[in-house]
Amino acid sequence: MVKSITLGRYFVGNSFLHRANPKIKILVTFIYVFVLFFINKICSYVFGFFVIAVLYKICKIPLKMAFDNIKSMAFILIFTGFINLFFGGNGEIIFKLWVFKITKVAVITTVFVAFRMFLLIVGMGLLTYTTLPLDLAKAIGDAFTPLKKFHFPAGEISTMISISIRFIPLLMLETEKIIFAQKSRGVDVSGKSIRKKVKFIISILVPLLVSSFKRADELAVAMESRCYRIGFSRTRYIVFKLGVKDLILFVCAIIFFVSLFVIGAFSWF
Amino acid sequence: MGEFIKVEGAYFSYNNSNKDFDINNVSFNVLPGEMLCIVGANGSGKSTIAKMLNGIIIPSKGSVIVDGIDSSSADLAFKIRQNVGLVFQNPDNQIVATVVQEDVAFALENLCVPSSEIGSIVNRVLNMVGMLSYKDRLVEGLSGGQKSKVAIAGVLAMNPKCIVLDEATAMLDPKSSYEVLNIVKNLNRKSNTTIINITHRMQEVAMADRVIVLNKGVVLAQGSPRDIFLNERVLSEAGLCLPQVSQFVKLLHKDGIVNEEIALDVDECVQILANLLEGA
Ligand SMILES: Nc1ncnc2c1ncn2[C@@H]1O[C@H](COP(=O)(O)OP(=O)(O)OP(=O)(O)O)[C@@H](O)[C@H]1O
Ligand SMILES: [Mg+2]
Numbered sequence: 001m002v003k004s005i006t007l008g009r010y011f012v013g014n015s016f017l018h019r020a021n022p023k024i025k026i027l028v029t030f031i032y033v034f035v036l037f038f039i040n041k042i043c044s045y046v047f048g049f050f051v052i053a054v055l056y057k058i059c060k061i062p063l064k065m066a067f068d069n070i071k072s073m074a075f076i077l078i079f080t081g082f083i084n085l086f087f088g089g090n091g092e093i094i095f096k097l098w099v100f101k102i103t104k105v106a107v108i109t110t111v112f113v114a115f116r117m118f119l120l121i122v123g124m125g126l127l128t129y130t131t132l133p134l135d136l137a138k139a140i141g142d143a144f145t146p147l148k149k150f151h152f153p154a155g156e157i158s159t160m161i162s163i164s165i166r167f168i169p170l171l172m173l174e175t176e177k178i179i180f181a182q183k184s185r186g187v188d189v190s191g192k193s194i195r196k197k198v199k200f201i202i203s204i205l206v207p208l209l210v211s212s213f214k215r216a217d218e219l220a221v222a223m224e225s226r227c228y229r230i231g232f233s234r235t236r237y238i239v240f241k242l243g244v245k246d247l248i249l250f251v252c253a254i255i256f257f258v259s260l261f262v263i264g265a266f267s268w269f
Numbered sequence: 270m271g272e273f274i275k276v277e278g279a280y281f282s283y284n285n286s287n288k289d290f291d292i293n294n295v296s297f298n299v300l301p302g303e304m305l306c307i308v309g310a311n312g313s314g315k316s317t318i319a320k321m322l323n324g325i326i327i328p329s330k331g332s333v334i335v336d337g338i339d340s341s342s343a344d345l346a347f348k349i350r351q352n353v354g355l356v357f358q359n360p361d362n363q364i365v366a367t368v369v370q371e372d373v374a375f376a377l378e379n380l381c382v383p384s385s386e387i388g389s390i391v392n393r394v395l396n397m398v399g400m401l402s403y404k405d406r407l408v409e410g411l412s413g414g415q416k417s418k419v420a421i422a423g424v425l426a427m428n429p430k431c432i433v434l435d436e437a438t439a440m441l442d443p444k445s446s447y448e449v450l451n452i453v454k455n456l457n458r459k460s461n462t463t464i465i466n467i468t469h470r471m472q473e474v475a476m477a478d479r480v481i482v483l484n485k486g487v488v489l490a491q492g493s494p495r496d497i498f499l500n501e502r503v504l505s506e507a508g509l510c511l512p513q514v515s516q517f518v519k520l521l522h523k524d525g526i527v528n529e530e531i532a533l534d535v536d537e538c539v540q541i542l543a544n545l546l547e548g549a
Contacts, residue, residue, distance in 0.1 A: 222363035225355040226376040237374035
């Protein structure tokens with residue numbers, strides 16, 4: 001279980017999307033989310049899904065993974081669907097029971113929202129599956145760089161993010177070890193009462209905290225030994241440089257977005 | 270030739286007490302290009318000394334001079350850390366980046382080496398430890414030995430004049446620890462890097478030029494591996510155990526079978542036995 005989380009949602013590969021500049025990928029995803037809000041034709045949705053499915057194919061990511069994602073978010077999706085359906089609009093009522101009424105507008109909105117959510121999750125998946133969590137974090141961290149002028153610790157935050165990503169799997173592993181150790185000492189893990197549950201959680205949390213502090217202590221010494229200093233400027237080894245390929249990717253994405261609108265404008269549903 | 274590191278009357282205590290010091294009046298020198306071993310039981314202060322050598326810990330009394338720089342001068346601490354690289358026991362607690370090459374680059378980034386120059390240094394040091402083909406790999410997927418090599422590469426990247434290994438091989442299996450030690454030995458021979466190996470494995474002591482035995486924060490003895498191996502009082506007081514080949518030759522000598530008092534390693538033992546058989 002722990003092993004499956006270690007890489008986050010990243011799906012190892014070497015496609016053009018894997019290699020693309022994470023900053024561009026984030027930007028494109030951002031525009032994509034924005035565009036989705038303005039699309040309200042089924043035809044566009046279907047075309048959009050088709051293109052994304054092809055991209056999944058090219059990146060050799062099983063589309064099933066995207067659907068699994070949707071499954072894990074099913075509750076939120078169904079919940080928003082219900083809200084939309086019952087409270088989503090005025091006008092012609094097609095069904096009514098006590099305070100609940102369903103209007104034609106609401107049905108249409110619900111369908112659209114469902115399509116949007118679906119495309120949103122599948123499309124965002126493309127970003128998270130093809131970008132290392134670390135690169136994502138770095139690209140986001142880079143966004144803070146201009147704030148350095150205002151004494152904002154942008155570099156430190158980047159370092160912090162990358163260290164957190166490095167240590168999350170280690171902490172997971174440690175948690176698992178502690179759970180086993182506590183189980184073998186007879187800590188009741190199946191207790192149903194709140195008291196027993198709290199006791200169990202404390203029995204995990206305390207050793208985990210102690211070992212994390214020890215780890216942090218050692219890490220701090222190791223970092224200092226390698227000349228890390230807070231508040232001093234450092235250079236960056238891997239800088240995400242914009243290449244021609246990234247520009248092409250960006251242009252292609254824009255063409256895709258425009259075509260969504262064009263298809264929408266020329267179709268009836 | 271002057272000494273590279275000079276520790277003089279150093280005292281240190283973690284809980285600021287003025288009576289029981291964790292490091293108690295320790296003095297020793299490290300010569301440039303030598304391979305030094307520091308041995309001692311658990312809690313004898315080895316790691317504390319290691320941290321003193323690169324200015325992470327400043328002695329409360331006495332001094333540590335590295336390459337002419339006093340470790341207590343705060344604005345030059347940077348220079349000392351670059352000159353004395355520390356490798357610790359658990360590589361998981363010293364690797365900061367998720368990808369191998371980025372971790373190796375960490376110190377270089379801190380030293381403000383221009384981005385364009387980092388790549389070639391990273392390649393060079395990864396090649397030195399035989400991990401070049403793992404450059405793009407995630408640290409998570411590496412074995413313990415591989416992680417240790419990455420940790421060493423990360424220190425080598427600073428191009429230090431001295432490397433301190435604080436039980437860097439303690440978590441490794443014999444093959445991996447042999448590989449790691451070999452890397453260090455080669456560095457010592459080829460680039461004349463000073464090596465300080467902190468260990469409790471007496472086999473590793475055998476390959477040092479000089480040994481310092483530490484006990485309860487005090488230097489118990491200094492000398493060549495042979496002197497230390499022969500000094501039974503020091504060995505028992507520091508709680509150290511000779512390698513089996515050494516014990517074997519020692520027993521043979523006691524029974525008057527061989528003339529040699531001790532063997533440092535297997536090769537020497539084989540030589541002694543060969544001489545014995547030839548004579549018979
Ligand atoms: N962070 C700390 N806080 C308080 N006391 C410490 C700390 N680190 C070490 N000590 C104490 O200092 C003494 C020397 O510890 P040190 O870690 O240097 O020993 P060591 O020789 O490296 O042992 P080991 O072989 O277990 O690594 C010990 O008595 C230990 O209890
Ligand atoms: Mg130690």
